[in-house]
Amino acid sequence: xxxxxxxxxxxKNELSxxxxxxxxxxxxxxxxxxxxxxxxxxxxxxxxxPKSKVIEPETRTETNNEIQIDIxxxxxxxxxxxxxxxxxxxxLSFTESISDFLNQRVLDGEExxxxxKTENDPLYGKEELHNSRVYISVLTLTYEIIx
Amino acid sequence: xxxxxxxxxxxxxASMRRDHMTSTVVYRRGQITLDVPATIGKPDAYTxxxxxxxxxxxxxxxxxxxxxxxxxxSDPEIGDKxxxxxxxxxxxxxxxxxxxxxxxxxxxTIRIHxxxxx
Numbered sequence: 136x137x138x139x140x141x142x143x144x145x146x147k148n149e150l151s152x153x154x155x156x157x158x159x160x161x162x163x164x165x166x167x168x169x170x171x172x173x174x175x176x177x178x179x180x181x182x183x184x185p186k187s188k189v190i191e192p193e194t195r196t197e198t199n200n201e202i203q204i205d206i207x208x209x210x211x212x213x214x215x216x217x218x219x220x221x222x223x224x225x226x227l228s229f230t231e232s233i234s235d236f237l238n239q240r241v242l243d244g245e246e247x248x249x250x251x252k253t254e255n256d257p258l259y260g261k262e263e264l265h266n267s268r269v270y271i272s273v274l275t276l277t278y279e280i281i282x
Numbered sequence: 283x284x285x286x287x288x289x290x291x292x293x294x295x296a297s298m299r300r301d302h303m304t305s306t307v308v309y310r311r312g313q314i315t316l317d318v319p320a321t322i323g324k325p326d327a328y329t330x331x332x333x334x335x336x337x338x339x340x341x342x343x344x345x346x347x348x349x350x351x352x353x354x355x356s357d358p359e360i361g362d363k364x365x366x367x368x369x370x371x372x373x374x375x376x377x378x379x380x381x382x383x384x385x386x387x388x389x390x391t392i393r394i395h396x397x398x399x400x
Binding site: 169170171172173174177182184186205207209211213214215216219260262263265266267268269271273 | 312330332333334335336337338339360361372374375376377378397398399400
């Protein structure tokens with residue numbers, strides 16, 4: 136299988152195996168084409184999406200594969216503006232907990248992949264929150280594999 | 283005089299729409315609900331891309347006579363719900379164009395943008 140898809144699967148498996156450690160109940164899945172109908176986002180949704188791969192020379196015989204994986208956290212929010220704000224704060228905390236969980240973590244089955252960094256910028260999609268009351272936050276994880 | 287003819291014609295058309303082209307929908311904001319006649323617009327598909335994730339929804343506009351709506355709710359608000367044929371629609375800002383606008387003469391008919399959420 137593709138290296139970047141392998142890493143995405145490994146990230147998804149880590150989340151699935153340790154779902155009980157998170158404050159929210161969720162299911163995660165790898166999606167190659169992330170597309171959702173808003174009415175299907177009533178339950179918290181976590182998706183893992185292969186993003187990019189950059190190959191650079193490391194030594195004369197080794198190459199450095201920089202792999203990027205996106206993790207999307209999505210949920211349709213309900214209620215008054217104050218209730219929406221409270222839900223956004225809870226979901227930001229949940230998104231941070233995913234980030235904290237994966238920081239420095241060795242992926243089961245992909246031990247050669249070294250976690251480099253996690254980005255969460257922007258923190259969440261403000262336009263989607265305003266227009267559609269949908270919380271979307273994307274974590275971009277970067278892994279390095281030398282081979 | 284000709285302005286009045288057109289204005290009168292628009293008002294007559296609005297009253298014909300109200301009397302002959304409406305279904306009763308439930309408009310809801312929190313615990314407050316209102317049964318109100320509404321003309322159902324043409325369903326359309328809506329998509330929005332965010333951070334590589336595509337969101338889609340079925341959108342429908344509802345046309346409601348102002349004098350039947352404003353005593354209870356004043357103006358529509360984002361997040362209000364409309365129940366029509368057992369489906370739930372939510373008032374939303376349609377592609378930055380706002381969530382409602384006047385239809386025809388200002389003060390007459392309200393066109394409310396919604397997307398299906400259930």
